[in-house]
Amino acid sequence: MKIGFEAKRVFRNFTGLGNYSRAVVRILATERPENAYVLYTPSQNQQIGSELVKAFPNVSVVEAPVKYLKSVWRMLSITKDLRRDHISIFHGLSNELPLTIRKSGIPSVVTIHDLIFLRYPQYYKFIDRKIYEYKFRKACENANRIIAISQQTKNDIVDLFKID
Structure with missing residues (x-):
């Protein structure tokens, strides 16, 4: 299986969202080495x-093409790259x-940390x-699955976005 990640925080945040993102990739790459993991990042x-790419041969990186505005690539154009790379999820x-x-x-899948x-x-x-x-609501509406990091976050998604 080839798993793609929106990995901006892997490369940009030293704490919080960055730690979570790096931990998810590191654990999956360790526990499921038969899969390939592709980190999509603006830069x-x-x-x-x-260190993830160096430590795990099954982890690779795709950066935004220079010709695009990086935020446009993340929100719209990235799916062309996902299809090109035969991403399974x-x-x-x-x-x-x-x-x-x-x-x-x-x-x-989208992970929602809080609202x-x-x-x-x-x-x-x-x-x-x-x-x-707008971004969080659309992500919840479009995801096949939502990971809420706490019961409170789940409650907020249900109450505020009317998504169960």
């Missing part, structure tokens, strides 16, 4: 994340999936809240 950071590790994932026919921007909107700029809400 690599050699300080973090690169795609996992959005940090709250997002490409908007075209369902149309691509590639099964998908704190909706629970405590006063701590977020209006535009940020609207962007997060």
Whole structure:
């Protein structure tokens, strides 16, 4: 099986979402070495994340083509790369999936860490809240499966997005 990951946080976040993302890839690459794991990222950071590629021959990286705006690639164009690479399933590790994932026919999973921007909107700029809400809601609507990291996150997805 060839598993693709939206891996921006693998290479960009030293804590939190980055730790979670690296742990998922590391554990899967260790426990299921028969699979291939492809990390799709706008760009690599050699300080973090690169150890996964060095440590595991079954882990590889695909970076955004230069000709695209990286955010457009992550949200729309990436599915062309997923099909080209014959990805069996795609996992959005940090709250997002490409908007075209369902149309691509590639099964998908998204991990939702929290919806704190909706629970405590006063701590977020209006535009940020609207962007997060759109991306997170679309990811939940388009995913074949949703991983909520806590019971509270699950409750929020059900209550706020009306997704069960």
